[in-house]
Amino acid sequence: MQRKYNFIKLEKVNLTNFSLYTKQGKTYQVNEVINKGVYCLAGANGLGKTTFLNAINYGLTGIILDPHRGILSPSEIESENKVFADQYFTGRIQKADLKDASIEITFSVNKKFFRIVRGFINRDELKAFEIFSINKDKIAVSLLDTKAKSPKQLNELYKEHLVSEVGFTDFDYFVFYQLYILTFDETRRMIFWDDRASYNALSIAFNSDPAEAVQVSELARRIDKYESNGRNARWQATQIKNKIDELTQKISKKKPKNIEVLEKEYNKLFDDLKEYENSLKNNKIEFDAMLRKQSYINSEIMQLRSEHTKLFSRYSKPRSKLLESANVILSLKKQECCICGAHGNYVVEAIEKTIHKDACPLCKTAIDITDSKEQGELLKVIEKNDIAISEKNEELQRLFQEIDFKRILVEKFEIEVETLTKKITEFDEDYPDLRFNKTGDEQADNLISQFQNQFDHYDTESKNAYKQRDKLKPQYEKLLKNVEIAYKEGEKVFVPIFKRLAKSFIGYELEINPKRDSKTIKLILELKDSARTQASQLSESQRFFLDIALRMSLLIYLSKPQSPGTMFIDTPEGSLDIAYESRVGTMFAEFATRYNQNMFMTANINASQLLISLAEKCGKNNMTFRRMLEWTDLSIVQKEGEKLFQKVYNDIEKALNKGK
Known part of the structure; x- marks a missing residue:
């Protein structure tokens, strides 16, 4: 089995001066202990469940993903999302509290504990950072001297040590896996049906040489860039040539x-x-x-x-x-x-x-x-x-x-x-093959000459960009081939994990097969002997939860023994067919109990059958259930359904008590 990464497990999450969560006029100080197995934060719509999940990912990475952007390569994530991340908490935290508001996260990784404190401004800084272990007397022992370090230096130290303990080659790759693979959030980005997500996820997961995973991503990014530059330059050349046409009136x-x-x-x-x-x-x-x-x-x-x-x-x-x-x-x-x-x-x-x-x-x-x-x-x-x-x-x-x-x-x-x-x-x-006669108008001829020089410039630029792209392709295809070979070696372990989780949800035997072409390598899902190459070939709930099953399988396959990871799931219960609710609970429970992994999930209490099924199969030893009613006040509409909320909460508590 591959098992090459020490993924993180949340231990504690504290929010200070986070004024979105206000109870009876006072800011609620969130202090959550995250036990093993499933941590479920449940509540009505609009209470801030998704914000809490995003705040945790922000604390870990310094980034909030812009929902309007597609999946990016690891090296692009920070630069393309920093503006959105800087603005995300505006309005969620009152201006008066923003300076002092912070998130404190304690997590374990590779038998060590990390504690970080990140403010909601200056996202590339840490207010505190420490690494420690717990001795036999249950006393914390510091493993890193961070005295006299500036907030920016603390952040750089954090990234350096985290990457070392997890096993990634670069912090960008931790960010990619944390935000795109281990998190299924409200943006509902798919791995199965997104080429960029697929080849990055697979190149990291199925590669004996971590450096090659970096090369795959970087080469793909450069090939895309050269192709885009070539097309843009070609269009500029075409526009200029058209201006020449207008002046000469003599094209063909x-x-x-x-x-x-x-x-x-x-x-x-x-x-x-x-x-x-x-x-x-x-x-x-x-x-x-x-x-x-x-x-x-x-x-x-x-x-x-x-x-x-x-x-x-x-x-x-x-x-x-x-x-x-x-x-x-x-x-x-x-x-x-x-x-x-x-x-x-x-x-x-x-x-x-x-x-x-x-x-x-x-x-x-x-x-x-x-x-x-x-x-x-x-x-x-x-x-x-x-x-x-x-x-x-x-x-x-x-x-x-x-x-x-x-x-x-x-x-x-x-x-x-x-x-x-x-x-x-x-x-x-x-156009490039045509030669234009002079018009006899000196001013027009001079203008044509200027246009011709501009055309030659863009034409050359376009051709050079395509040449640069084509030079990279052989190396890129060779690296994709290596990923394909490594996948074949690992699929005997990885595929059965996915098939078991997927079947517990959908009830059918599924197959997944790698498909490689000159541009990418991706996994193709086959259901009832039919390849589902497009997301539209499945119902919304099927594609969402099968994609979650794929992410879970990657985490199980890659996590080292005694270093289980954590999935972060903003449950898409709004798309969930009633018939599938209890089956989703079964799949989530399999992930947590059979494979000993962890899950941080948010859920609307409307998905009560999902939560009851999950609670029955996990029991109190493997599931923590938290009510957001304790964090914040209900709206007028929500108060009208408070009795119903309470009944659902009680049903879930009963299921937990009689569970495993």
């Missing part, structure tokens, strides 16, 4: 196109190409899944036929004298009755029909069947086997039709991609 004897029209045409070509490339990739994946299913069904049919032969041999044993008779064998071979001389196919059919009866077909003497009951049971099994073979053959025929249809789609998309690629190439090459 055609009236010059309007810039806006040309821009739309150019962008549409790229958009269409991207769409068809994506469709081609997804349909190829689904086509491959169908071919695997075809192979699997053929294997099942062969197995059923083999079983049929064995069963029939047992059934026919008492009749072996008839079956092995030279006259019978000769009659069947020649299709001619050895008694009356009749000839034809019907002779064979008649012999085969009567030969298996309980008496000799000629003299009607009973055949000695020592156990007629067993023979009858065998015949029933044979009949069931025949039905199964027939059903599998029908399923195979239907699959053949689906495969033929999918093959046509793949071929269609391949043609579209090839056609669009050719059009873009022609579009790019059309």
Whole structure:
């Protein structure tokens, strides 16, 4: 088993002067002890559950993710989210309290304890930082001298020591895993269906050399940048060339196109190409899944036929004298009755029909069947086997039709991609190859000359960017191949973990397979033998909680013995089908009890069946249940449902008391 990281486990969380949580006019001082297993913070909407989870991640990383940004590579997370992080707590904390407000987090990692205090301004600073251990007398023993260190130095020390204890090569990678993989928050970012998230998660998880994981991410970022720069420069060149067209009126004897029209045409070509490339990739994946299913069904049919032969041999044993008779064998071979001389196919059919009866077909003497009951049971099994073979053959025929249809789609998309690629190439090459005559107007000719110089500059810049991109691709593809190989080595442990967790939620056997192309490597989910390449191919609750199951599986697979990690889940109960509520509770409980991992979760009390199921399976030894009613006042609307809230809380407490 891989087990290469010491993930963190929360121990205590304290919030000071966090004025969002106000009870009867006074700021509530949050002091939470986080026990092993599941910590669940439950309450009505609007009380600040998500804010508390975000505050913890802010304390650990100094970052709050901007919900309007997609998943970024590790090196981009801090720079692209710092403005949002700086503003996030404005309004949540009163201006008068902001200076003194802070979050204090104590967590364990690699048998050591870290304590950090981070303010809600100056996010790149720490007010306090210490590392300590607990001796046999339960006394804290300091392991690091942080005296005379500035707040910024404390923050840098924290990042350095945390990375060392966890096992990541860089703090950026801790941030990536903490915020994108180990946290499922209100933004609902998916790993299964996001290429960038997938290849970063896999390159970190399945890589024998941590330095290569860094290279994969950095190369992908640089390739994307060069491609973007190349496209932007190409468009600048095209716009300038269009200005030249307007001045000369002599391009291919055609009236010059309007810039806006040309821009739309150019962008549409790229958009269409991207769409068809994506469709081609997804349909190829689904086509491959169908071919695997075809192979699997053929294997099942062969197995059923083999079983049929064995069963029939047992059934026919008492009749072996008839079956092995030279006259019978000769009659069947020649299709001619050895008694009356009749000839034809019907002779064979008649012999085969009567030969298996309980008496000799000629003299009607009973055949000695020592156990007629067993023979009858065998015949029933044979009949069931025949039905199964027939059903599998029908399923195979239907699959053949689906495969033929999918093959046509793949071929269609391949043609579209090839056609669009050719059009873009022609579009790019059309203008540079033209030479423009002078207009005879000195001022216009000078302007054309300036435009031509600008065009040459952007044209060269575009070509150079694409060349730089292409230089990086061989190394990038080699690193992706290494990730794929490492995944194959680890999937014997990782995949069964995922399948168990996923089945406890969805009730079906699932498969996940790696898929690598020139741009990325990702995991493809297969449900009921069908590849689900797009999130829309599953219900909202299915895709959310299967993605959570994937994250849990990665944490279990990667965490070292005696160093369980913590999942942070803002439960998406609003999307949860009623039928799935208790099953989610089962999956969460499996994660905490069977695999000894930890979970910090927030939940709306409306998802009571989920919480009751979880409480029953975890019990008080593995679950802490906290009510947000103790932290803050209810709104007028919430007060109207307070009795209902109380009943739900009581039901959950009862489930905890009678749980494991």
